[in-house]
Amino acid sequence: MTRSTRTTRWSAILRTPLGASAVILLGLVLAMAVVAPILWGDEASAVDTDAIMQGPSSAHPLGTDALGRDILYRVLVATRLSVGLALAATAIGVTLGTILGAAPSVLPRRAGRLVTSGVNIAVAFPGLLLALFFAVIFGVGTTGAVLAIGLATAPGFARLTQTLAASVAGRDYIAAARVAGVGRVRVLFRHVLPNIGEPLVVNATIGAGTALLAFAGLSFLGIGVQAPSYDWGRLLGESLNRIYTNPAAALAPGVAVVVAGLAFNLFGETVAAVVGQRTRSEKFRDVPRTRAAVAPEPVEAGVVDDAPVLQVENLRVAFPAGDGWTTPVRGVSFSLRPGEVVGVVGESGSGKSLTALAVSRLIEAPGAVTADRLDFAGVPLLTTDERALRSLLGTSLAMVFQDPMTSFNPTRRIGGQLAEVAVQHQGMNRRTAMARAVDRLRAVRVPAAERRAHQYPHEFSGGMRQRAMIGMGLMGSPRLVVADEPTTALDVTVQKQVLQLLEQVRAETQAAILLISHDITVVSQTCERILVMYAGRIVEDLPARDLFARARHPYTRALLSVVPDLESDRDQPLGVIPGRPPEPGRVPHGCAFADRCPRATEQCRTDDPELREGIACWHPVTELPVPVVAEAARGEVVRSE
Structure with a gap:
């Protein structure tokens, strides 16, 4: 996605009710966090003993607290600390969660499993319970609350990162990067994380709203922000005992928490609509006008070393199954x-x-x-x-x-x-x-x-x-x-x-x-040469020029018989090979093709033939179909495109 395309998509999203509401609401919250302490910081801290515990009035729209301080100003000024602490806790949770979620991709297998098991155990506990647990460990206060909420949200991000990373780990471009010799860490940062960035960003913005609510809860319980500092949760706790005499004093910080949380959540949905699957992680931006000065020289025909490039002998590939191992090769x-x-x-x-x-x-x-x-x-x-x-x-x-x-x-x-x-x-x-x-x-x-x-x-x-x-x-x-x-x-x-x-x-x-x-x-x-595989084995190895005229394995002949050509009767159904290949974990003791082969005998069902002289079959085809022989003699073998 180009920069102009992204700009166009942002413009389109911002014209929708959701996009406009999200950006305006979040903009107001952030603007209040910046300007409120500057404009009303002194008024929020001013003690007026003549106006203690007053109700709403023209001078104090939400009333005053036990020291005569204006509650409206305090709610507005508390925006900076409330939002700042929530963002700090979210940053800790997202960073730690991403590290834990990505760790199995770069760590050795045993260490990766240990990390995954730890994350799974942590996810099983409710987030608020984890936050209270860590708050007890780190102690009462702002720092302890930030660490507690950050660590409590990390397991959820770790599980999300693990799931998303696993969803792209099997893609061909990951395999291509590994073939190219790219290390695990580089594959993670260049190929995996950029492709899972969108849901992580969306969940981070939504997580900020959740962290804001959690922080307000800890401060309300008295284990978060401590005096003389104050956030929305602390203001709510101080005003709760006056909810029947001055409900506005208690409702105002609660409404502030809801509005700010809603702003972060709506903005997360907006980001999801805009970001898509594109990031700006590309580093190679400038294409020079000159060609590469040095390029590897192609090998000239006739002077190439005739030693085999690839030699494979008795290759086996196995995967663990419930009752042992499955060997598909x-x-x-x-x-x-x-x-x-x-x-x-x-x-x-x-x-x-x-x-x-x-x-x-x-x-x-x-x-x-x-x-x-x-x-x-x-x-x-x-x-x-x-x-x-x-x-x-x-x-x-x-x-x-x-x-x-x-x-x-x-x-x-x-x-x-x-x-x-x-x-x-x-x-x-x-x-x-x-x-x-x-x-x-x-x-x-x-x-x-x-x-x-x-x-x-x-x-x-x-x-x-x-x-x-x-x-x-x-x-x-x-x-x-x-x-x-x-x-x-x-x-x-x-x-x-x-x-x-x-x-x-x-x-x-x-x-x-x-x-x-x-x-x-x-x-x-x-x-030039063709290897015919069936049930994890090579059953015939022959020159391509001999495929139609001299293929001897019944499976190879069956593959050729179901290939349509220009002379096939279009009124007849396409040919098929009866039966199905055996499951990798249920390969019979004898020839794997025996149940589908019209030439099979009892020997085929008990003894597995080895590949000898280019064929693995006890009863290879020796007689060729008349049409194939005739066409081969004329050099006019018909091959469909």
Whole structure:
């Protein structure tokens, strides 16, 4: 959201009854807090023994107290102390609550759980009870009351922060930041907190009204503000015994508390309507007119080291379940060489995305990743310290996620998010990094790249966001691009453009590409090799050119049989594979596809076949369907778009 857009929204909100009332009311309260002690401070403190305990009159509209002081002036002057103490207590509660709520995101797992448990216990107690408890600990007086109310409100803000942080922790842009090697603390302050700032701000303004009421309550009970100072709660306590003889003296401070609390609450609702999901945390604002002076040189074809970029042997991913562990990825093995494009296909739940996340080091506790070998660029990913891997993964591994809308932090400009990689790992200053980001946006054919770098993700189309995501991967020197369903949310035309862009990246950088998709025809047209996954295992590994003519696993043949083409009978329902894949926690002892396979025998139900010579099947298909054989002989295999 640009500054002009925010100004327009403020103007629109202020023209509504709610917005106008909130701003006017809060403005009056704050103005009174500033000017009342200056204008009427002396009158409020003046003792008049000739006017003790008088009722309302022209000289004293609300009457006088036991020392003959004017109650109206005292109520007005008390605004500064009442509002100031409430804001101080709210600041303590919000700050401490945010720290406690964000702590589990940056602390080790055990320490984070301990903090969470403490917050949960504290939230179980009523806020007023906690305030009274802390007031007893800190003692009677203004300082003790401020600390008591601040600490009493902190658990609620901590719980809110924890919940909101958890709601964005799984977004793709968080995973992208972690792949880029951004530390936990930086992820928290640059990507998590800005996206949960709106509800925190709204609850802070509402919390100020609550703190004002709590403070008045403590002062009314005699454990808050002490004489000679006074706030609305103390004035209410002093006048309560005269409520039948002079009700105005008791009602005036009570009305002041209600009006001020209402002002803060209404203003919170107004802020919620204006702020939306945008913040001004963007630091990369100025795009230089010059291009980056130094850029990583692309690797020339023919001189690339042929050593595997990625080697995976017996990869397993497990998560705790009620009665043990669930293993949705079971013994996956494959390798990628420089410039090689490998596709991974299979139904939803087959383990494709989890495999990609595992090789990218994006699966955290309580998930467990094990492998006999998991090497990227010759570095063992499972035994190397995370801090040591940041530079490698941040510059040599690129991730392209499924949903382009969640691939970027919505609160930060596109250019700034791309530049963060260069700042973190290439030692560039912000200006040079921003120039590099603009250059990479041009490289992925984003029109008007310099202007687009200033825009937020919501101002990009789906295809443009996906291009920008690829551009983020090109900020370094990628040796591996992991594309997890990069074309699922895009139309066919944009799909083709994104796939062509990935091919361009491969040709220019000789980066290996792991393309994950449920669309077997897209993978067959894009990749050199195809891995077919089912129930967490690779069941067939074959060249893409042999997919239609020489696929031997019954599951692969079943996937091909349900793909419509131009000759499909439109009067007939689309083909489906009978049955459903097994649940990750209920995989049978034998072949997982046996219950859906027409070639299954008793051996298939008892013994799980291993992947040998590119296939894991006891009874592979040896005879090819006649139409496929005929088309393969003519070189005219029909593939749908």
